[in-house]
Amino acid sequence: MIKKINKIDNIVSFTFFNWDEMNPYHDANTNDPIDVFNKNNVIFAENGNGKSVLVDIFKSLNGQDIELKKSWYRAETDGQKIKITLENNTEIDFNGLTWSNRSLKNQFLIFDKHFIEKFVHSIGTNYTDTPHRRQQRGRNIVYLGNFAKYNNEIDRINNLKNAINEKNHTFLETEQAKIDGILSKYGITSDELIQKRNKIQKLNKKDFKTKKDKLIKNQIELGKIDRSLKEKSKISALSLLLEVKDTFSLETEFDELGEKKKITINPNELLSFTIAKGVQKTINKIISKKDFIKQGLALLTDKTTDCPFCEQKIKNGEYIQIIKNYQEIFNEHFASEEQKVHTLLLKYRDLLEGLRDLQVPSSNQVNLNQAKQFITIDDELPILTIAKREKVLTNNEINLVLQKEKKILDKISGSSIDQIKTIIENAKTLIKNYNDITKKINTKIVQLKKDSLEGKLVIRKKEIDSKCTQLEEGIFLIENKDNFKKYFETIDINNKNKKVIDSLERIFQILKDRIVEEFNKFVSDYFESISSFVKEISPAMEILDIIGQVTYDRRSSRDPAQCGFCVQYNGKDCSGSLSEGERQVIALSFFFAQLKKDTNKTKLIVLDDPITSFDAGKRKSTAEVIQRETTDFEQLFISTCDPLFRTYCLKQIDKRNFYYIFKTRGSSSIHYVPKKKETIYSSFEDEFKDIEDIQGTNENVVVYGQKLRFCLETKIKEEYFGYSEDNLSSMIEKVTSRKEDFKKLFNNKDTILQIYKYCNTGGLAHYPKDGATSWNELKDKIKQYLDLDL
Amino acid sequence: MMNLIELIKKNLREKDKKILLFLDLDKTDEDIITDMVAAGFLNFGSSDSDDKENK
Numbered sequence: 129m130i131k132k133i134n135k136i137d138n139i140v141s142f143t144f145f146n147w148d149e150m151n152p153y154h155d156a157n158t159n160d161p162i163d164v165f166n167k168n169n170v171i172f173a174e175n176g177n178g179k180s181v182l183v184d185i186f187k188s189l190n191g192q193d194i195e196l197k198k199s200w201y202r203a204e205t206d207g208q209k210i211k212i213t214l215e216n217n218t219e220i221d222f223n224g225l226t227w228s229n230r231s232l233k234n235q236f237l238i239f240d241k242h243f244i245e246k247f248v249h250s251i252g253t254n255y256t257d258t259p260h261r262r263q264q265r266g267r268n269i270v271y272l273g274n275f276a277k278y279n280n281e282i283d284r285i286n287n288l289k290n291a292i293n294e295k296n297h298t299f300l301e302t303e304q305a306k307i308d309g310i311l312s313k314y315g316i317t318s319d320e321l322i323q324k325r326n327k328i329q330k331l332n333k334k335d336f337k338t339k340k341d342k343l344i345k346n347q348i349e350l351g352k353i354d355r356s357l358k359e360k361s362k363i364s365a366l367s368l369l370l371e372v373k374d375t376f377s378l379e380t381e382f383d384e385l386g387e388k389k390k391i392t393i394n395p396n397e398l399l400s401f402t403i404a405k406g407v408q409k410t411i412n413k414i415i416s417k418k419d420f421i422k423q424g425l426a427l428l429t430d431k432t433t434d435c436p437f438c439e440q441k442i443k444n445g446e447y448i449q450i451i452k453n454y455q456e457i458f459n460e461h462f463a464s465e466e467q468k469v470h471t472l473l474l475k476y477r478d479l480l481e482g483l484r485d486l487q488v489p490s491s492n493q494v495n496l497n498q499a500k501q502f503i504t505i506d507d508e509l510p511i512l513t514i515a516k517r518e519k520v521l522t523n524n525e526i527n528l529v530l531q532k533e534k535k536i537l538d539k540i541s542g543s544s545i546d547q548i549k550t551i552i553e554n555a556k557t558l559i560k561n562y563n564d565i566t567k568k569i570n571t572k573i574v575q576l577k578k579d580s581l582e583g584k585l586v587i588r589k590k591e592i593d594s595k596c597t598q599l600e601e602g603i604f605l606i607e608n609k610d611n612f613k614k615y616f617e618t619i620d621i622n623n624k625n626k627k628v629i630d631s632l633e634r635i636f637q638i639l640k641d642r643i644v645e646e647f648n649k650f651v652s653d654y655f656e657s658i659s660s661f662v663k664e665i666s667p668a669m670e671i672l673d674i675i676g677q678v679t680y681d682r683r684s685s686r687d688p689a690q691c692g693f694c695v696q697y698n699g700k701d702c703s704g705s706l707s708e709g710e711r712q713v714i715a716l717s718f719f720f721a722q723l724k725k726d727t728n729k730t731k732l733i734v735l736d737d738p739i740t741s742f743d744a745g746k747r748k749s750t751a752e753v754i755q756r757e758t759t760d761f762e763q764l765f766i767s768t769c770d771p772l773f774r775t776y777c778l779k780q781i782d783k784r785n786f787y788y789i790f791k792t793r794g795s796s797s798i799h800y801v802p803k804k805k806e807t808i809y810s811s812f813e814d815e816f817k818d819i820e821d822i823q824g825t826n827e828n829v830v831v832y833g834q835k836l837r838f839c840l841e842t843k844i845k846e847e848y849f850g851y852s853e854d855n856l857s858s859m860i861e862k863v864t865s866r867k868e869d870f871k872k873l874f875n876n877k878d879t880i881l882q883i884y885k886y887c888n889t890g891g892l893a894h895y896p897k898d899g900a901t902s903w904n905e906l907k908d909k910i911k912q913y914l915d916l917d918l
Numbered sequence: 919m920m921n922l923i924e925l926i927k928k929n930l931r932e933k934d935k936k937i938l939l940f941l942d943l944d945k946t947d948e949d950i951i952t953d954m955v956a957a958g959f960l961n962f963g964s965s966d967s968d969d970k971e972n973k
Binding site: 274277278280281282284285287288291292295296299303618621624625627628631632634635638639642643646 | 921922923925926929930931933934936937938941943947948950951954959960961962963
């Protein structure tokens, strides 16, 4: 329990408040515990005097984030100080930043306008809408407690989720539009593209040219198949290409003595054939018969009559003939050798001329050109001639041969047989290569004819078509690989973003379940109490629970969630447009329901002007409820600027002290009002006596105007009727039966009413138009009041 | 009194709790999104990543 606020220094309007110095009745009556707060405390103050500052100090003590600002009239460098004494004489100090003792943290239950703003929200459908739309949108609702905040939290999460979703959609959409543009030219969908992702990633840009070349080839091939299909008759007429025979060999067959022998032409030997070499050769050939002839000749004597070889009779002189015959035999062999040289030279010359004149069959190119219309030739027919240098060499060799042929027994030298052999090998290679290609072309021609006959060209066309399609796709994908890569990355990022959206969706769903759970608990904890307090404070009002299952879901995003209540006034729904008073009834009822539920009765209750928008009936019932519902709590502070509510509180609430907060000498001050004479006007009258010493500021015009009105009202009431008197018949009785006592009042009626009128009008209730004039006028009225000596 | 978000915290999956850390409702949606982007939870193709790609 708070015993005393000893000091408030430099806190907003409390420029320098000191409890002991400011309170004029301090220690005046030992039976009246004026220097301590009571269990219950009613604090009255007009607007602007510092009532809410006191509530802020309580909030700060409670641990709420409240900034206690410095006084306007103090230097910025001046420090702040608050000293509070608790019932056990513990002191709590505030140094401008912190409290020295946090024993009062969370010990206050405070009702003020912020409580209403925080915990009561009237959500109405837009009245500018058509009735049909309002009907569609759902009903009006009143959120109590944290449910407006909870509802807002869920909305925020949902909106955030939608915002991210939209952003993510736009992010993908931009890239998607780009890709769709590219894909539309090729005729595949983005879904199909995504399926090809792995394939695209493996594609190498280096393969682009190869694929392009292959495509061109296949397209040409396709064109040819098309032609083949259209011109079948031409295909059957295609001729095969001729192969070139390889006849270039020094190996040859030679008919010798009726026997065919394989022989290798040796140009050097042929060209060097002479008589000597011919004879030698002849001898070599008949050498096996040499002994036979020798022995036969040895038998020849002068007496020999018979030939040793043929046993015929030999006549004298016929030996010469034998020798001649022998020569004939020799000559025959020689001629044979010579003929052989001739023959081989001719063969050699044929070979050389063949080499020199080597060329392709003339019909091949024609046949090939015809076939080319239908088939693709990988390799063209090669040129089949020997090199120019080789031709020169070959011609020289031919000339040598010709020379030899003319003079067969002359020795000819200079054969280039080694080079000729190389030329022969080269020619063989050329011919082999030529024939290989010819064979390939012929195979194709044969296959084409066969396919054409068997109708396989259509299948072939389909195969190539398919190849072309694959190649085209490959080329397209390589060409756009960078764009696709970026698109796939965008999809990955988009999917990652979706995980955040999914998280938010899960959080959203859990929040939706939780708010319903919390609301059901709230209804269970508070609804009955709230409903009962509403009835008690304002009988015309009624708060209604949700009918049916509680749910967060709504028919449209602009609908309120159904975790709220319906409020009726005189049976009419006013949930969507609660007046200030209705809102305050609901808020107060909720506050009282919280008090009822709170098991910690050591708490301090603070009610700051709980009846601002209430009519007299509600003010009275509120005072009654306050008295009843706060009895068990440690301490109560009620502050108000309303005289009627003050009166109700002072009547209803027992164990209470009464305080005024006034501005005295430039600072808000808490003034205790003694129970026996519950006014402090006499202290103000003391101040009035020193009015000439007081500065005539605009604020003082208001403050002293209020004090003058207060003195006039309370002094007349207390001195003539008694402070607690509010019974009209009793008041009339006093006036009529004690006329003498009221004589001064009757005699000064006009002056009193003039001063009172001035206080209530003349700008005193508000700031004056002209400070100096108003201050002078006010001073005159104060002097008039003092002169009355009521 | 606690926020509703505080009340559901312990019922969430670990990955959802990470997202929850960004849900400072005193901030605007855009600011929350910016925080999530900075932390790498979201990406909308910022100029930074474009720069990286160009490099």
